[in-house]
Amino acid sequence: MQFKFNSKTYSFKPKIIPLVAFMSALMVLVMLSAWQFKRLVWKENLISQRINSFELDPVDFKTINNPEENEFRKVKIKGKLLNEYEMYMPALSKRGNNGFHILVPLKTNDGKYIIFDTGWIPLAIKDKNKRLENIFNDIQNFEAVIRTSGRKGYFQPENDIKSNTWFFVEPSLMTNYTGLNLDDKFYLEATNNGPNGFPLGNQTRIYLRNNHLQYALTWMMIAFGLVGVFVAANLKKN
Numbered sequence: 001m002q003f004k005f006n007s008k009t010y011s012f013k014p015k016i017i018p019l020v021a022f023m024s025a026l027m028v029l030v031m032l033s034a035w036q037f038k039r040l041v042w043k044e045n046l047i048s049q050r051i052n053s054f055e056l057d058p059v060d061f062k063t064i065n066n067p068e069e070n071e072f073r074k075v076k077i078k079g080k081l082l083n084e085y086e087m088y089m090p091a092l093s094k095r096g097n098n099g100f101h102i103l104v105p106l107k108t109n110d111g112k113y114i115i116f117d118t119g120w121i122p123l124a125i126k127d128k129n130k131r132l133e134n135i136f137n138d139i140q141n142f143e144a145v146i147r148t149s150g151r152k153g154y155f156q157p158e159n160d161i162k163s164n165t166w167f168f169v170e171p172s173l174m175t176n177y178t179g180l181n182l183d184d185k186f187y188l189e190a191t192n193n194g195p196n197g198f199p200l201g202n203q204t205r206i207y208l209r210n211n212h213l214q215y216a217l218t219w220m221m222i223a224f225g226l227v228g229v230f231v232a233a234n235l236k237k238n
Helices: 016-054 171-178 212-234
Strands: 002-005 008-012 074-081 087-092 098-108 113-122 140-148 186-190 235-237
Touching (some): 016 212, 113 140, 212 235
Parallel strands (some): 113 186
Antiparallel strands (some): 002 008, 074 098, 074 140, 098 113, 140 186
């Protein structure tokens, strides 16, 4: 193919193998960009659903037929925390401080056992004897957020039942640890602080990292760059 530009003649005659390789690479880059745009829409919808559920007024837990299908819904529930079965989950507070989430079984009035994340404490008071004034020992009315059971992340360690260290909520292993028949489909996160300010409640993470627009534009810019390089490599002045 030949064309003129500024009174000069140029030819563009790419060879078949480089052309096939270019078209294949360009197709992959365009598909990756399009996929990231689809992921962007999916993530935005997911965040919106989480926010909408979380912002609803709390309802009586007994009115929720399938808690695992109502994640991030706030509920009111009555029961007793079995503090002798405390489980420790290393975590940062919302302000980025090191500490632990304290998870204990909640025994409801109808005899069910639910994993209850009572909130976050700093490292200095992990020992239960240092926070006896921060523990509910009698039957209470709690407000909490429904969460679905956790899954191990790619870079997360395995839960360690021997040291009682938990990196994600794993009901089956927690059942083995406590000897109680814990619900395996969901758990609860406290929305309010414990007695005298600890554990800190309201640690639920509603917002998700959403970098898909950045990824989509990156793949698109690489595709444009590939087109420019390919054209420059195969454009010759006659």
